[in-house]
Amino acid sequence: MSIPIACRGWLTAFLVAAPLAAQSIPVVEKTLSNGMRLVMVERHDQPTISLGWMARVGSADERPGITGMAHLFEHMMFKGTRTIGTKDAKRDAELNDLQDKVQTQIRQEMSILRERQRRGEVADMMDPKARTPRLQQLLKDFDGLVQEQRGLVVKDEMDRIYTQAGGTGLNASTSQDRTFYIVGLPSNKLELWMWMESDRLANPVFREFYSERDVILEERRQTLESRPGGVVGEAFNAMTWAANTYHWEVIGWPSDIAQVTREQAATFFATYYAPNNLTAVLVGDFDPAKAEALAERYFGRIPANTKGVPEIITLEPAQPAEQRMIAEVETTPSFQVEYKTVSAVHKDAPALQALAGILGGSSAFMGRPGGGGGRGPSGRLNKALVLDQKVATSASASFRGQKLGGTFSLRATPAQGKTPADMEALLQTELDRVAKDGVTEAELERYKKATQVGLWNRLETNSGIRETLSSFLAVGSVQDFEGAQARFQALTRDDIQRVAKAYFPRSGKNVLITQRAAAPKAAEGPMDPDLAALPEPVRARIKAQLDTMMKLDAVALKEQLTALEGRLSAMPPQARPTVEYLMKKGRERLQKLEAK
Amino acid sequence: MFARTALALILGATGALAQSIPDRPEKLAFAPVTFQIPRAAEHKARLKNGIPVYLSLAEKEASPLVRITLSWRGGSYLDPKGREGLAQLFGAQLARGGTATLSAEKLEDRLEALAASLGSSCGDTSGNLSLTVLEQDLDEGLGLMLQVLTEPAFAQDRLDLAKRQQKQGLGRRNDAVTSIASYQMPFLLYGETHFASQDPTAASLDALTREDLKAFHARLLHPSNLVVTVSGRGNRKALLAKLDAGLGALKAGAGAQVSPAVPAPTHVRKPGIYVTDKDAPQAMVQWAFPGLRRTDPDWHAALVMNQLLGASGFTSRLMKKIRSDEGLTYGVRTALGAGPHWRGDLTGSMQTKNRSVAYALRLALAEMRRMCDEAPAAEELKVIQDNLIEAFPAQWSGRQAVAARFAEEALLGWPEDWWVDFRTKVQKVTPADVRRLAQRLLHPDQLLILAVGKASEMEAGDADHAGKLAELLPLPLVRLPLRDPQTLKPLN
Structure with missing residues (x-):
């Protein structure tokens, strides 16, 4: 094959570009005797280690009635163990049992209230005014037990131990697909991490369980309900995913959060937190051989779940008809159309990411599996809708690939004098153009180069490597991480045109139009x-x-x-x-x- | 795979035989870690026109990226009256509006061809222009950056677009309790006229022109206003030579001025409990006590006191009480402002459902009173000190962080090597110091509290924990009206 002279300049420039990022990060992968996996990257720039372990369980593993469980669990994992978090493990356990008994009675009363709500006798079973006298008494009894236990609790002892050891960023996060527990430590404290983390996996105690449900309801108010468009977003997601368990938000439905039991939590733990469902990620200043031996000693003591982890069976059926949601939200009007596509490790995912990148602007770098798009200045949508036609103040495209499936979204904020509905045809035109004519070679090559820089941007610090690696491990494997760049570099213009034709049928549309709602009136009582x-x-x-x-x-x-x-x-x-x-x-x- | 598992089994078995697991983590022993704090002198150079450069480079760095940041002193405190938003718009448009020889489109096209990013922004007292580029493309990237710095065009259509976007943003000011609090609190802290409370309005954005941006650029472009950081892959000498050839040749132009001192607010605060009514499921609560400057001899004691009170997550007293014990909030935190332009404030914030506001604040105040009444136990204090000392190396993690730290200190006018004795000074703080600083700073009669949420519910308090908001402290309870999102005038 001959290359025309004129093109040789940039092609050469591209070929001598940075080495493929993922291949320059040497990853060591080991499996412990009980099936727990270790993924390690050695880096000796600073005397620190970024650590984490992931349970391959998320809200997608839940069912109605226990939605929010995976996330509640994330909170419970900080409440201590038989050793950590209590002055008197024996009395603590007794109090937990007593609390469970009172909660069982409380649930009986809640059943009565649920029935009253069903019959329209009370408006909201959670309203304190609706409580039965017995419920009021039970809540008082329960509070007494909580107060007694509080006297025995060594408050947030796990956090205290890590804090004192120079820990940074102790945290955890839950997604639809995984739960990830992280901390950064000075490099001499690796064994402390092994002790603490294996202890909370081997000997967990879910104390302060019931008051933590209240924290989560506050978290739900803060991160979802009081954000303009928060509950509408939740409803739109539920409309988009009909059968798939991505149907509910990670935080769960409020009714379920308020009623989940400690027994349900224990069952959930036994099923999903067994070592054969866990992967640890270690990045930084340590010796992998020594780390593996330590891990075997500490984590290796936890027995595997020989029954294995249940698979998610339900598949999202093909969407038979376009769906629309028109909402009033107290914020700037906006338009969004979302199509269900494929999982992050699907063979078409890189092409869909590239399509999102080219439409949305490839300066919004990828660095995660299944991430891509954004609103860069040179994206086609920005050029057409924002700069040339001046009909929108922002326009973006994004592909979000998850473990069980993915979505592709186009969004626009109308300019003054334009409506959200006006955006629909304009966005469709840009999508149709790719389906009809494809993208240009220059667009594709730029996108490829941007993905390299984007990945490097995320691989410069220990914690950046930990986060990037773990995002691949949540949906796939170390091989998916290592092969990510090669898959992008292999993309052709045909690939992108093909996915633009294949994944956007009219019947697959999920449209969200938001109009600005008037500010809700603050006054109570009947209106003058x-x-x-x-x-x-x-x-x-x-x-x-x-x-x-x-x-x-x-x-x-x-x-x-x-x-x-x-x-x-x-x-x-x-x-x-x-x-x-x-x-x-x-x-x-x-x-x-x-x-x- | 079999071999690997078998080996793991053997290692595991012998490991378990050789060493058992202690019953408490305190019984583990750790080898010491030595960490030499980076010194400014090792990272600093000066260009021939005096601009300081802080470098953290390595030729064998795995990542092929180079990051260069040009920071300047000067920001919205220089906005003329009626032109609020000038500095911010200037910051946003510097890298977006093309140059004298490259249109905005051409500039973006070149940057995209290099997969480089060039961004700019400007805040209250400083701003920056920042480049990330592959080492192989450094020359072109640096050339574009320099062009943008010295002859930006502020293309009219891009400016118009930015103004439209910003005006749309103004319309969202009253949409969330968080955004309402973020404009209300500065008025309480700094009064109606100080720059720190002056945000752009529809009228001030309308008034801003390309000429304003050009004039602002001309005044800032003085070598004495600039500080540079460079980090990533590269050779120090070679990079300095490149910078000297370009940026080192920069001279103060006709309109250039050394940015003047930042004016301190003169507003006399009116302590009180301020309530802004907004129908939302959850309220935003913020508070502020007058604080101190980082140059204060008691700074480290104040820092430790603040960590203990509310700045070290779950190990802080407020988090333990209000979140862990009572389940009233997803998070509560405090922060100690450092100056340098005027003394900082000791601030706090949390979000909680409307009816819990009074009770959660009562719990917070009780914790503050306890800080004043009793010196903390030595063990509790030691947790905080050990954390600040042990986690210290992590603050310097990464080449970018090292260079940025020095530049930030230089930009604010703090001593460059201020951090050298940080650990020693933290170590010396005693329980009595913590109590003394609590007494010095946590004066309830100087407290400003702002609560944005459903006023009637916030003021009434919680049926399960009786107590009205007005009964919290002997301070006036004041209803603070929302402001018009376009004019920022109170809505009345």
């Missing part, structure tokens, strides 16, 4: 009929103005009324009712003030 007569969008603001006016003294209020009167004549007719309303209320108030 005069206020209710005003147009809905201005009510909140008028109410706020009124609240302030009502706090004025007579002199100031008079001044305000005079000022309003002066402005009235200059107002457009449609604005007058609001001012007249304010003036009416103001005069009523003034009369009262003056009567005093």
Whole structure:
């Protein structure tokens, strides 16, 4: 094959580019006698080690009734063991049992309330006002047990031990597919990590279980419910995934979080936290042979789950019809269309990532399996919708590949004077262009180079390597990590055109249109009929103005009324009712003030 | 695979025979780790025009990337009245608007061809232009960076777009309790006129022109305002030569000025409990006490006190009480501001459901009172000290972190080697010091509390833990109205 001279410049530049990142990170993989896997990367730049272990369990392994369990579990793993976290293991265990007994009775009362809610006798079974007298007493009894246990608890002892040892970033995270427990330590503390982590796997105690459910409800409020669009996003995801267990959010449905039991947690642990379902990731200043021997001594003592881990059987059926959700959200209007595609390790995933990268802007680097896209300045969507046509203020494309499946999304925020619905055809046009004409060779080569830099960006620190490796391990294997770059470099323009044709049928569309909702009114009680007569969008603001006016003294209020009167004549007719309303209320108030 | 497993079994068996597992982690013994703190002098150089450069380079670095950051003193404290948002817009547009010889599109095209990223931003008192590029493309990348620094074009269409995007962003100010709190608190702390509370408005964004950005650029572009960091793969001498040939030749232009001192606020704070009404399922709570500067002789004692109170996660007293014991929040944390332009504040924040606000704050105040009443136990203090000392090397993890640390110190005007005796000073803090600093800083009568959430529920408190918000402290309870998202004028 001959290469035209003109092209040789950039081709050569590309070929002498950086060595493939993943292949330059030497990964050592070992399996312990009980089936636990160790994945290790040796780096001696600094005297630190980034450590983690992953349980291959996430919210996708749950079922209705225990949604949120994988995540609740992540919290429970910090509550200690038979040794860590208590002054008196024996009494602590007794108190846990007593708490379970009271909770069993509480659940009986909750069943009664659930039935009352079902029959419409109470509006919300979680409302304190709906409690039965017996429930109220049981909650009091339970609180007594919690108080007694609190006297025995060595509060957050695990955190204290790591903190004192110079630990950084002690944390854990739960996704649909995996749960990952991490910490960074000075390099001399590897054995401490082995001790602590194998202890919490070998001897866990789920103490403070029931109060932790409250923490999670607060976490749900903070990360989902009080975020504009949070609960709409949850509903949209549930609409998109019909059968697959990605249907619910990792944090779970509130009803389930509030009712899950310690016994259910114990069963979950026995099933999914056995060593043959665990992988540890160690990156930094240590000797892998010594680490393996230590791991065998510490983690090797935990028996395997010989029954094996249940597989997720349910497959998402092909979507038979386009689905649409139109929501009012208290934020800037937006448009999104999402298609279900393939898992992160599917052979078509790199092509879908490249498609997202080229549409969204390849400066949004990949570095994870199944990640890709974004909103770069030179992405096709940004060029067309934002820069050229000026119909949107942002436009992006993304591919999200997970273990059991993936999604491909196009999003746009309409510019002033445009609606979310206007975005749909414009985004479709860009997608159709790729399906019809493909992408250019230059776009593809740039994308390939960007993926290399993107991966290197994530592989410069111990923790960056740990996170990147683990993201591949969550959906695949070390080989998937090592082969990632080669798969991208092998992509052709045909691959991208083929996936653009194959994965975007009209029946696969899930559309989310959000309109700006008026700010919810802060006032309680029935609305003043005069206020209710005003147009809905201005009510909140008028109410706020009124609240302030009502706090004025007579002199100031008079001044305000005079000022309003002066402005009235200059107002457009449609604005007058609001001012007249304010003036009416103001005069009523003034009369009262003056009567005093 | 079989061989590997068999070997593991043998190793495991012999290991188990040779050494058993102690029953408590405290019984483990650890070899000492020595960590030499990087010294500024080893990393510092000066260009021929005096610009300081902090380098952390290695020729054999696995990653082929080079990162160069040019930081400047100067930011939104220089925004003229009515032009709020100038510095921020300048920062956003510097690398986005092309240069005298390259249109914005051409610049982006070149950067994309190199898979390089060139970004810029500007905050209250400083900003930066930052390049990440493959070592093989360094010359072209550096050339583009220098062009952007010295002759940015601030293309009109890109500026218009940025203004449209920013104005759309203004519209979201009242959408979440967090964004409301982030504009309300600065007004309480710094008053209505100090730059720290002056955010852009629709009118100030409308007023900003390309000429404003150009003038702002001209005033900043003075060698005395600049600090450079370089990290990644490369040879120090070669890189310095390249920088000297380009950036080293930079001279102060006609409009260039050494950025003046940052003005301290003169606002007299009015301690109180401030409530902003917003219908949301969860409230955002923030508070602030007057703090101190990092140059204060008691700084390290204050730092340790703050870690113990609320800045070391689950090991902090507030987290243990409010999250672990009571389940009232997903997180509560405190932070100690350091200056340098004026003394910092000791601030705190948490989110909790509306009706729990009063109770959670009461618990927090009780913990603060305990800090003032009793010196901590020596063991509790030691946990905090050991953490600051043992985790110290991790703060210097990575070439980028080392170079950035020195540059940040230089930019703020702190002594370059301030961190050298950090561990020794932390070690010397005593329980009595911690109590003394708690008494010095945690004055409830100087406290500003801001709670954004459903006001009626927050003020009424929790049925299970009676106590109204107004009864929390002998401080006035003040309803603070939302502000108009476009004008930032109070909505009344």
